[in-house]
Amino acid sequence: MRRLPIGAVPAYCPGEFWDRTPEKSLDGPEVSPSEAPGRGILPIADSSLAARIMAAHSMAEESTAEWKPGDQMNRTDRERLFRCYPVLEELPGDLLGKVEQTSRLVQAPAGRRLFEEGSPCTHYPLLVEGVIRATKCSPEGHEILLYRLNPGESCVITVVALLGGSPYPAIGAAETGLTLFSVPRSLFLEMILGSSPFRVFVFQFLSQRMAHLMALIDDVAFRRVDQRLASRLLLHREPITVTHQMLADELGTTREVVSRTLEAFQESGMLRLGRRRIEILNRHALDRVHRAEA
The missing domain is CATH 1.10.10.10 (Winged helix-like DNA-binding domain superfamily/Winged helix DNA-binding domain)
Structure with missing residues (x-):
């Protein structure tokens, strides 16, 4: 299990096009952005863009110190995860084993951007501590709160992006210091197809959040x-x-x-x-x- 900086690189230069291979960028050895061509991480031809990324990386070095490789999930991690998401215990044995082997531990301080609107969505978060704030931002920079994600809940923004194979449609940030376990998209789709209880859990939250967002639209409009x-x-x-x-x-x-x-x-x-x-x-x-x- 490794700690993963979700969306960390796109956050340095929002609005740029990032053509990266998630499997390589997440599991491969660390490579500086300017050394990435051919590796599927950041194919950068523009030296000024590379310089901007490296400068941003230097400024963010201290705040990203917690994103380091972790150990394989231990018993305490497992108990903590299942306490917040008891539905995982109903997964078939093979899927449960994959969750324990491939999930990555992510820890972030308050204020940390977890993903940007338009950035690639490659993982499903299982939040065990803290609060994630999901927002939408206007071109003028005005934000509106869509919802808060608490431990044990399903992030519908991520679900929509993962199921549709599309980028994130909104912004996600740590409102408080948080801890979550990150499940790769391929495994999330296996869990949806292979477990009826997990499928019901995900779509129940999707339905509830949709009702909440419809009420929010009504509020803002009327x-x-x-x-x-x-x-x-x-x-x-x-x-x-x-x-x-x-x-x-x-x-x-x-x-x-x-x-x-x-x-x-x-x-x-x-x-x-x-x-x-x-x-x-x-x-x-x-x-x-x-x-x-x-």
Whole structure:
């Protein structure tokens, strides 16, 4: 079992075309980008592009230190994985053995990009610790939160890409420090075909997330920002310790719009603003905003 930097290289120069062979780039010896031609990792003819990648790699060296080869899955790893994903115990014996032999341990700090929109999707994550934040980004740089992935759940963005053989349709980042086991695409497809319980598990999450995303589209298209912000604040546990930018990302709007709306709520006596802190003073009034007609 090896630790794998999912999407690490595309993140250095987002928007470039990366023609790489996953099996070689993941399992082969480490090669610097400028030495990669012919190896299927990064066929780079442009020396300036190679220089950009190497510069980015140097700056990121410290933050990528945790992506190192690990040992084969041990008993503790196995118990931890099955505790979060009990459905794996229902896999046929041969598939279960492959999961234990070929899964890779991935650890990432908070804020680490796990995959970029448009980057190749080659592995299925089994998250055992932490939270993954899935977002969509506009050309202007505004993000909207699609969903959060918690331990024991299935990442539908990855499922859609793996089943369709397509790139990632969105961005994935570690919201907290995280640990996951990464299953190669070929094995994931074998698990889908060879295990009815696992297939049901994956498609149940796909159905649930689809319903959530339809509700999100309805929210963005037909509800005002103040209604959506009031709804979001009522869902947070108090004290609410988030930044205006974090709320803006969740709502798919700008920080300035969120700040103006929060200030209006404060002037109306519904809440009190502090540094990275929001205290709700009148939940009933906030709820009336949430329930108001658009």
